[in-house]
Amino acid sequence: MKRMLLLGDEAIAQGALDAGLSGVYAYPGTPSTEITEYIQRSKEAHERGVHSLWSANEKTAMEAALGMSYAGKRVMTCMKHVGLNVAADGFINAGITGANGGLLVVVADDPSMHSSQNEQDSRFYGKFALVPVLEPANQQECYLATQYGFDLSEKYGTPVMIRITTRLAHSRAGVELGEPRAENELTLPADKRQFVLLPSIARRNYQSLLGKQAAFEEESEQSPLNAYEDADNRSLGIIACGIGYNYLMENYPDGCPHPVLKIGQYPVPRTMVKRMLDNCERVLVLEEGAPMLEEQIRGLMDATYNISGRLDGVVPRAGELNPNIVAQALAMEIQPGMEKPQIVQPRPPELCKGCPHIDSYNALNEALSDLEPGRVFSDIGCYTLGALEPFNSINTCVDMGASITMAKGAADAGLFPAVAVIGDSTFTHSGMTGLLDAVIENTPITVMIVDNETTGMTGGQTSSARGKLEDICKGIGVPEDHIIVVEPLRKNHEQNIDVIKRELYHRGVSVIIERRECIQTAVVSIKLAKEAKAKKEENA
Amino acid sequence: MKRDIILAGVGGQGILTIATIIGLAAVERGLQLKQAEVHGMSQRGGDVQSHLRISDRQIHSDLIPEGRADLIISIEPMESLRYTSFLAPDGWLIANKKPFVNIPNYPDFELVWKQIEELPRSILIDADKLAREVATGRSMNIVILGASSPFLPFELSEFEHAIETIFSRKGEAVVTQNVAALRAGRAFAEERNLAMQ
The missing domain is CATH 3.40.50.970 (Thiamin diphosphate (ThDP)-binding fold, Pyr/PP domains)
Known part of the structure; x- marks a missing residue:
């Protein structure tokens, strides 16, 4: 096999x-x-x-x-x-x-x-x-x-x-x-x-x-994904959903002394659940995610059975499970190693060295520098890291496409200028329809499409927007003289600031496309080209 | 037999290559293996870790419990210390000496090194320097694997075989360099007579 x-x-x-x-x-x-x-x-x-x-x-x-x-x-x-x-x-x-x-x-x-x-x-x-x-x-x-x-x-x-x-x-x-x-x-x-x-x-x-x-x-x-494993010690029974089962068994390397109901298929198999509830004094529910099953078993009045889980705090209400959390829920002693030394500092993710978004944010920050902060609506992607130091450029990140629509709503409320920052792939995912809303009302917003020609955050997948952005914006009805393409490079810094400033104060929809290839995909394509060239020479 | 290993570093430093080599050696031996990786947002220059578990018995959890790791192998010194709560009382910590500084509040290097050296079982190795001496700087992660190899249940030849399998696509020279890097790391650890019994 x-x-x-x-x-x-x-x-x-x-x-x-x-x-x-x-x-x-x-x-x-x-x-x-x-x-x-x-x-x-x-x-x-x-x-x-x-x-x-x-x-x-x-x-x-x-x-x-x-x-x-x-x-x-x-x-x-x-x-x-x-x-x-x-x-x-x-x-x-x-x-x-x-x-x-x-x-x-x-x-x-x-x-x-x-x-x-x-x-x-x-x-x-x-x-x-x-x-x-x-x-x-x-x-x-x-x-x-x-x-x-x-x-x-x-x-x-x-x-x-x-x-x-x-x-x-x-x-x-x-x-x-x-x-x-x-x-x-x-x-x-x-x-x-x-x-x-x-x-x-x-x-x-x-x-x-x-x-x-x-x-x-x-x-x-x-179902082969659901199993009732009976055991002698019925002071406790454990319902373990999905990978919760692995963490449970990790804590019992020689087998669990309590009955275990492993769940991997829903709707909930009520007969199996009832068997456990009727046979065990207390039941612990381990779920990787929300207390969905726990809530269903407890019911609205929470009166009949002795149940523990995320809802009574035996398992933390939020966050994923791990072997230690499960051990604690089983009242087992755990012996963690040395506490993390205090000198260790957090290391948040950051934009890559040479990332085009760095130049886009530097220009945007400067263009907005003489205005009160709080007017940049952004979206889901690498450029969300613009919320962190040293940029502090963006004020929202909610869901795919929400930059343009939230900017529109804020503009409708009277915020001017209002800016949306959205990636190319996010734009074709869910930004286009919001742009249409803004075009129909000629809402004064400036949409900055940070076009790195890929879906960057998830590892450089092909972007549906590739080679289509200007035509899409034109087709949606953005006036051609307010669709401007710039290249976010340090050498273009001053002129890019000028473009942003000019469009910020336009009383209608404008789109600035900040186009430069993602540094990660650029490095890969250069490497591939080199390898191909070497191979060609080898063959010749 | 089981080995629970935390691999640590900064996104993009290549901890997954170490994991792949150990993983391949484990698979060749017919051992069980689980390896939890970090993909997505934190890969962008943030702290990353991988939980690598090998055993001759069934492995349940993809994550290592705290206080149970036999080894922390880190490509970056401060990052090695981030996971000390996972280290077993008799566990070893092997870390690269060269800091990767991409945060403004990176602690004093000397303090970081001192903290590592004060652990009862640790190896601090200038893998970048060693790698440049015997291969190229890029092989520094393989130097660290070499320095960790006395604590792993494999012969050096098994790692060499894995390196050959993984790097052969990139040509003979890359394989040779990485094997040299592996041996240099191993020699460094052996010189200090640190093989775990």
């Missing part, structure tokens, strides 16, 4: 390929990016013609995936947790349309917010959409959950969510591969109205989805 060393993300990708995947649709987002990148690099995926190019955002990805499922093929869409907010409209309604070909929605949550604005738990979305959710605990389960998830999806004609978190997404372990199977043939849904969510059809579909809930729960009771 073939064995590979894979990240959790990569195990999902390889699992999907082996399970007959025909396409992946995604927008990069930590910690989900490596799933799609793995398929993009896969020789086999290339030979098979598996779709893997990046989508403009998570919503377009979700909908394209639904389209491929409509056509009968197995498809996966991948995103980070906040990406699911963007894709939520399509996701929830995909629950109502149902799937034709197997449809997996893979969401990588980021508890502790290593690279995110919040730590929302996607399992709530799965419950909201009334679809099964799989939560693998390790890399091997990541691999297996894809084929299992596709089968579940096709058996019930429903989308299936796979939910992982940062530590599994970005941790590597040995994975045993199974036998690959063929992709589906193109087959349209038998009911040609299944995907038409007119109210009358939607009501019928919704009834059908509600009718499947009991079967979904029965699947959870039988």
Whole structure:
């Protein structure tokens, strides 16, 4: 049997390929990016013609995936947790349309917010959409959950969510591969109205989805991802969801003396949960994320059982789990090593040396220097680091695209000048529609698109904006004489300040495109060019 | 047998190369392995760490519990100290001597070095200098791997084999340089007779 060393993300990708995947649709987002990148690099995926190019955002990805499922093929869409907010409209309604070909929605949550604005738990979305959710605990389960998830999806004609978190997404372990199977043939849904969510059809579909809930729960009771491991010491029982199980077992290297209910599939298997509650004096719930299961078990009145978890503070309410937190929740002694010496200083992330955003922010800061601060609305990307020292350039970072729309709202309130700073990829992800709002009202805002010609923060993926920004802005209706392209370089500093100052005081929409290639991708392309040249000379 | 290792450094310094080499040696031996990495935002010049666990038994957690790491291997001196709470009472700390200064309040170098040297089991090695002497400065992470090698359950030849596998794509010269860097680091550790029993 073939064995590979894979990240959790990569195990999902390889699992999907082996399970007959025909396409992946995604927008990069930590910690989900490596799933799609793995398929993009896969020789086999290339030979098979598996779709893997990046989508403009998570919503377009979700909908394209639904389209491929409509056509009968197995498809996966991948995103980070906040990406699911963007894709939520399509996701929830995909629950109502149902799937034709197997449809997996893979969401990588980021508890502790290593690279995110919040730590929302996607399992709530799965419950909201009334679809099964799989939560693998390790890399091997990541691999297996894809084929299992596709089968579940096709058996019930429903989308299936796979939910992982940062530590599994970005941790590597040995994975045993199974036998690959063929992709589906193109087959349209038998009911040609299944995907038409007119109210009358939607009501019928919704009834059908509600009718499947009991079967979904029965699947959870039988799932290979859920297990009840009985043990003698019933003073305590432990429900461990996802990778919470690993941290529990880490603390019991010779086996847990208490009954353990390992959960990796939802809806919650109530019979299993009830067995634990009825057999144990107290039950500890370990969840990587929000206390979703704990809340459900407690119920609104919280009266019946003796339960501990995040809600009574036995486990911290926020942040990811780790072996020490779980040990503390089990009232075990832990012996940490030497405390971190006081001389150790924090080392926050920073813009790379030579990054074009440095020059953009230096010019912007100077252009705004004689105004009261607090007027720069920014967005999600490397340039969010402009909030930190030494720049202190930006005042907001909320969600993808919110820079332009928040600047507009503030301008409507009377703030002038108001500036939006947004990256090229973020602009095509979710900035364009907001710009249209501003153009329609000719709102006086200055939009600075910091165009490094890539999706930088996630590692330099192709940006959908590449080579299109001026045309997009023109098409949306920004007047041509207020679409200005500058090159953020130190030698252009003075003239770039002049451009920004002039556009700041324009009583309408202007767009300044600060265009210079990301220093990271530039270094890589120079290196590749050198290698290619060396190879050519070697051959000659 | 188990080894729990914290790899530390600053984003972009190449701790993952060390992890990959140890990982490959472990896989060749048929050992279990888990390696948690940091991707995303902190990679941009921030502090980064990787938890690398190898064992002949099943490994449950992707993260090492505090107080259990057998080794801290760090490419940067201050960064090695960030994770001392993870170090086991009999654990070793191996750190590069050369500071990477990208923050305005970086502590006095001498204080950082002193703190490391005062630990009961530590090696402070000028890996950049050693690397330049035997190879190129870029191989400094491999020098540090060499200095850590007495504490890892592998023969030096197993690491050399892993280096060959990983760097062969970049040509014979790069392989030779990195093997030299590995041996130089090893010699440095052995000279101090620091092999853990």
